[in-house]
Amino acid sequence: MADVDCIEKTSLTDAVRRLDQAVGQLETSIQRRMDADRSLNALQDDLQRLGEDRSQLAVTLDESEARASRLEEANKDVSRRLVSAMETIRSVLDAHGG
Template sequence: MSEDDPFEAARRRLSDALSRLTAVVEIQTGPEGRLRGGEEEMQRMSADRARLAGELDAALARCERLEGANREVSARLVNAMEAVRGVLQGAG
């Protein structure tokens, strides 16, 4: 085949493209690529941690509000029971 053969030129271009592709794949799967993937995973985990910390803070704040409401309701129930007891003792 001559150097002007279009099939030979296409074969060379394909071979060059495959070589470049192989080099890119090796970079992506090599130590540097794994490190980059680890950094991305660390960023995702950090974002998840921040989101979860925010949700936890909100849940703790809600828990504190509910505990306060629970104490208030308990105090009101005690007062109501004492009032009912006083009425019953006064009627008896």
């Protein structure tokens, strides 16, 4: 009977050891999963910020393109006026023997 008690204690000790190992592996797996979830959340936050930055850059680009277009039109208008003024000055000079 003593042998049976010893075998049962060994079996119980082995079972407890295996259970401890399984719990340890489970805890490790849970920690890895939690780390992966945190990493995923961080990536999603980064992606959202990138989207917001992209939207802001698109708005800024549109504003810059509109301003450039207005400046180009103003430049053309100033050039036309300068040409007209030069022609007027040339006409006045020619009329007065200049």
